[in-house]
Amino acid sequence: MSIPTGSFSVLPLKNTVIFPGVTQALKVGRDKSVKAVDISKTKNNWIVTLTQKDPSKPIDNIDDLHEIGTLSKVESIKGTADSGYFIVVRGYYRVRVSSFKPESDIFEAYVERLDDIYDIDKTTEEALLNSLKTISKQILEVIPGNTDAIQEMVEALDDISLLSHMAAANTEIPLEEKQQILETQNIKDRVMILLSILQKFKDNLIIRQDINQKINSKLGQTQRDMILREQLKTIKEELGEKGEQSLIETYRQKLAELNLKDEALDLAEQQLSRLENMNSQSPEYQILRTHLDFMFALPWNKSSANTEINLDHAEDVLNEDHYGLDKIKKRILQHLAVLKLKKDKRGSILLFIGPPGVGKTSLGQSIAKALGKKYQRISLGGVRDESEIRGHRRTYIGALPGRILSALKKAGENDSVLVLDEIDKLARGYSGDPAAALLEVLDPEQNNSFTDHYLEAPFDLSNIMFIATANSLESIPLPLLDRMEVIDLSGYTTAEKLHIAKNHLWPKQVTEHGLTLEQIDISDEAILKVISHYTREAGVRDLQRKLGEVCRAKCQDILKNTEVKIKVEAHDVEEIFGAERFTYEVTDQLTQPGVVTGLAWTPVGGDILFIESALVPGKGDLILTGQLGDVMKESAQIAKSLIKARLNFIAPTFDFSKYDIHIHLPAGAIPKDGPSAGVTLLTSLTSLVSRIPVNPRLAMTGEISLRGKVLPVGGIKEKVIAAHRAGVNKIIMSKRNEKDLKDVPEDVRSQIEFSFVEHINEVLNKALNLDLSNWNEDLIYGQNDSHVFGRKAL
Structure with a gap:
């Protein structure tokens, strides 16, 4: 098999030699070496590995490298160019550098292949192969940790060249001797050299093993441990460090001060006993110390000094830190009043829901300030591992306590205010459901004995005031939502x-x-x-x-x-x-049939939306665009049916069978859904077929039923504020939403005229000045068709 043509990047090796047929892992960190690996990717991962003549010196020129090396292939690459690569290379061909490529940032070489020279007969080859297998197995028997499988693999090898390469590569022999073996093409000469080297290595290994056995037999394990302990004790005394006994005494003093009970006390005493009897050099010793340090740092019985609630002070703090939000402040003060009257009331669990930037998180900080308690914020956005809440079990390497107890440790008081920020952004992953783990934390009936997997002892969370924040209720599981008192924070005017x-x-x-x-x-x-x-x-x-x-x-x-x-x-x-980013389209809208202003609710507040309708020649189909959801599509179908039923009063000459109606909601990249655009869709279609335009400063919201009823919808406060911001001066909504206007600020409410309706006929009258007072269902079928509805015509 011929080697690839062209030049190859050179990977200089410091303390190793790559042999043909042998795979080896390497750490590549030098700039030239990293570039050589990068260039090899363009050569189908081929690279020339050359060993340095003197590993202790830097490589200044090509003369610092051996002339003979191996043409290898990079099997895998991990890491980055900045931090260095971890690569696996496999040697393929023994090669000699014929020349180096000039004017290159790295060493690039042209090579010629050096094949093995077989000048021995079959009998000699077999004898050499057996000798090589025998001494290799003898070395493997002396070195601890080698398995029978490795020896069986050596026995199974029949390729004398490959066995010589593997033996040389996997034996701790000097670098010069490895290079000598690589450079020897003649099989017989190479094996004879290798046998001599391996024999010396085996003799050396046996002598070292014998010496170690004699030393260990004279110096028993007990005596050895005693000497090491005495040495360690002397070193610590010289450094001025406390001994282990002093540490145990310190821990016992802390335990007595904490006044723990039941399971927590039993666990602490058990861990202290284990620590006292454990060798400080044991890997578990530090893990045990870390666990006890965390345990003793928790505020088991430490509460805030200020237990008396001053409502006047709390009100002043809330007013100083936040403007507006009067209803929210009132709810918070009512809550604090209950805490003042009932001293033994367990900690509260509140949920502030509202758009970003309205002050949910900072309200939690203000409440802590008003109560004179410590404040800690726990960010839950993107958390998808249950262990983030409950902690990791200590059997895992790098185990950590959960965020709840970690925050309490920082606060230092067991009646602190903990803000669970962005609780609606919790995600469910393969490591469990963190929302399910929070059920125990936020349940007043259970959180008095919350058990963190890391702590392994119940901790009382019932005195903590939990305040959760979220932008939307939709993604919060219902069992979790049921444990919290929801306080709604809408946008500012x-x-x-x-x-x-x-x-x-x-x-x-x-x-x-x-x-x-x-x-x-x-x-x-x-x-x-x-x-x-x-x-x-x-x-x-x-x-x-x-x-x-x-x-x-x-x-x-x-x-x-x-x-x-x-x-x-x-x-x-x-x-x-620069140029204005937002312009309020209501004032700029052209008055034209089919265009109506609607109101929408989003997780970040209210907004206005425009519904546009157009007629195109067709067969009476309804075309809907703008990423509309199923509920909104159904509302459009209902609106069309209601108009067709009233067509004689709206547009007597209009024929639905000759036209398709295209309804579009701009901002097509944003998905839209919900029933609240029902009256807007109805008005848009009616305006279109009647050719009567709607005042762009008139907005509306409400769900419609097939009987023509206008039903209430949510998000009224946010919608009204958005309408006011956009320049709307008149709003039509369901009469059953009239009660929701009390939440709208007076300065907004006073500038808008509200029309409350119960039926779509009222909507069309107020929006398009259409009189449908004489319309009834019998007009659709005629007097003689009333039997369709199961009653006898009079």
């Missing part, structure tokens, strides 16, 4: 955002950028422009980032002119951020 920006966000950003309020100020109009045209969010997180950008943009101006106070106006905002 524009007026609330303005107040928060002026009194909280702007001063904070000014300070963080090394400025003062005497150097820079911002007008209300500028903040409103940022809110209206450069952010679209329910919270204020993006607004805070934008105000930070404003500060950075003006830092250079302040450095140039330190005497003048800079005032950021509305026109400066566009210079800083």
